[in-house]
Amino acid sequence: MDKIVIAGGRPLKGKIKISGSKNAALPIMAATLLTEGRSELSNMPKLADIRTMGTLLENLGLKVNRWNGKAKIHSNGYRGHEAPYELVKTMRASVLVLGPLLARRGKARVSLPGGCAIGARPIDMHLKGLEAMGAKIKVEHGYVEASAKKGLKGARIHFDTVTVTGTENLMMAGALAKGTTVLENAAREPEIVDLAQMLNAAGANISGAGTSKITIEGVDKLQGVKYRIMADRIEGGTFLIAGCLPGSRLLIQEMDPQPLDALIDKLREVGAKIELVPEGIKVIAPKKLRPVDISTAPYPGFATDLQAQFMALMAVAEGSSVIRENIFENRFMHVGELIRMGAEIKIEGNSAIIRGVKALSGAPIMATDLRASACLVLAGLAAEGITEISRVYHIDRGYEKIEKKFRKLGARVKRVKVKY
Numbered sequence: 434m435d436k437i438v439i440a441g442g443r444p445l446k447g448k449i450k451i452s453g454s455k456n457a458a459l460p461i462m463a464a465t466l467l468t469e470g471r472s473e474l475s476n477m478p479k480l481a482d483i484r485t486m487g488t489l490l491e492n493l494g495l496k497v498n499r500w501n502g503k504a505k506i507h508s509n510g511y512r513g514h515e516a517p518y519e520l521v522k523t524m525r526a527s528v529l530v531l532g533p534l535l536a537r538r539g540k541a542r543v544s545l546p547g548g549c550a551i552g553a554r555p556i557d558m559h560l561k562g563l564e565a566m567g568a569k570i571k572v573e574h575g576y577v578e579a580s581a582k583k584g585l586k587g588a589r590i591h592f593d594t595v596t597v598t599g600t601e602n603l604m605m606a607g608a609l610a611k612g613t614t615v616l617e618n619a620a621r622e623p624e625i626v627d628l629a630q631m632l633n634a635a636g637a638n639i640s641g642a643g644t645s646k647i648t649i650e651g652v653d654k655l656q657g658v659k660y661r662i663m664a665d666r667i668e669g670g671t672f673l674i675a676g677c678l679p680g681s682r683l684l685i686q687e688m689d690p691q692p693l694d695a696l697i698d699k700l701r702e703v704g705a706k707i708e709l710v711p712e713g714i715k716v717i718a719p720k721k722l723r724p725v726d727i728s729t730a731p732y733p734g735f736a737t738d739l740q741a742q743f744m745a746l747m748a749v750a751e752g753s754s755v756i757r758e759n760i761f762e763n764r765f766m767h768v769g770e771l772i773r774m775g776a777e778i779k780i781e782g783n784s785a786i787i788r789g790v791k792a793l794s795g796a797p798i799m800a801t802d803l804r805a806s807a808c809l810v811l812a813g814l815a816a817e818g819i820t821e822i823s824r825v826y827h828i829d830r831g832y833e834k835i836e837k838k839f840r841k842l843g844a845r846v847k848r849v850k851v852k853y
């Protein structure tokens with residue numbers, strides 16, 4: 434198991450290129466299950482979760498070749514229909530194969546993802562939607578067994594809660610269903626738009642992606658496509674927050690600012706100078722970090738995936754702030770670790786009350802989930818002394834070469850192999 438060791442307190446300076454989006458690449462890879470022929474995906478991030486999705490597709494019988502930020506996926510005549518527990522347990526997004534398998538193969542057997550560190554995360558709305566489209570679903574022995582012998586049919590589906598992968602699963606299912614599917618109270622995340630664009634390029638007929646009502650006219654066939662994955666707004670946001678650490682000045686390249694509007698507004702309130710330039714987003718850290726409250730919400734609100742990183746910044750702001758987490762019930766696991774570094778944070782229900790301290794102090798700490806570990810890296814960069822973060826496999830699920838990227842910006846960060 435690796436550790437990341439950070440000697441904190443250095444301002445970050447320079448340019449950084451943002452990689453392709455994990456949460457767009459995963460559903461787009463799953464969508465190749467719907468297509469015939471070969472797809473070529475570019476701007477693919479090199480991440481553990483992307484490898485897991487590749488293995489899952491290979492298990493189903495697709496051919497996946499990955500090299501240098503590209504993936505060629507051949508999806509002719511695959512026979513599989515099962516996503517086994519061994520793969521699903523390492524990555525919840527495996528559930529994204531459910532809709533495509535049902536639509537293309539008429540059957541699917543997908544392990545239930547179960548709870549995870551940040552919350553229970555049920556998939557009831559994915560299942561209800563597929564049932565409304567005519568699927569027969571049984572949940573037995575930890576697996577979702579679904580079939581649609583005569584194919585799926587279009588339906589009007591209203592989501593009780595906004596769900597990102599739920600919207601994606603049903604949008605993919607609707608692409609090959611008979612008739613029209615309408616998704617109401619759909620998620621509006623930019624990754625949904627990216628998936629809809631890829632599907633439309635493959636021959637689908639989807640309109641309204643990016644709004645809360647998506648209409649999908651089913652078609653008979655989809656073909657392979659060439660598609661470039663959007664930039665990772667969460668990685669981009671993480672570096673924008675890093676650019677607010679004392680004395681820092683960064684240019685975030687290859688990042689469209691629009692998906693980061695909510696964060697940019699908040700960082701301007703914090704006092705950062707943020708300029709949108711042709712090359713990307715420029716951020717200059719404020720002299721004084723002002724405390725600012727945030728409350729997470731589905732897009733276009735403040736992303737839950739950036740909540741932990743924002744908290745690292747508030748931990749060293751001049752005053753008190755409140756962070757309210759409204760999406761997941763257990764997404765404050767970074768708080769205990771920040772407190773070990775000298776932060777003053779109290780949790781009350783779904784709120785964290787943070788009293789900024791003059792400085793955090795480096796300490797041995799442990800990553801607990803993907804975004805929490807990004808928060809700890811930021812805290813380590815801001816802290817005085819040495820921070821050692823263990824269980825960094827969490828961070829490798831969603832950040833490409835994070836230590837190299839921060840080193841390029843002048844941080845003292847290294848990865849060390851630890852033998853137990």
Ligand code: EPU
Pocket residue numbers: 456459525526552553554555556557558559560594595596597598599737738760761762803804831
């Ligand atoms: N929910 C239900 N029933 C469902 C589906 C969702 O109750 O059938 C609840 C969830 O428990 C949660 C809320 O609805 O409280 C929203 O969950 P959502 O389904 O939107 O989350 P997700 O699709 O499982 C995606 C991202 C997450 C990100 C969330 C919220 C992917 C692969 N994952 O998860 O990303 O936090 O949306 O924006 O796109 C990450 O990258 O670190 C990550 C966790």
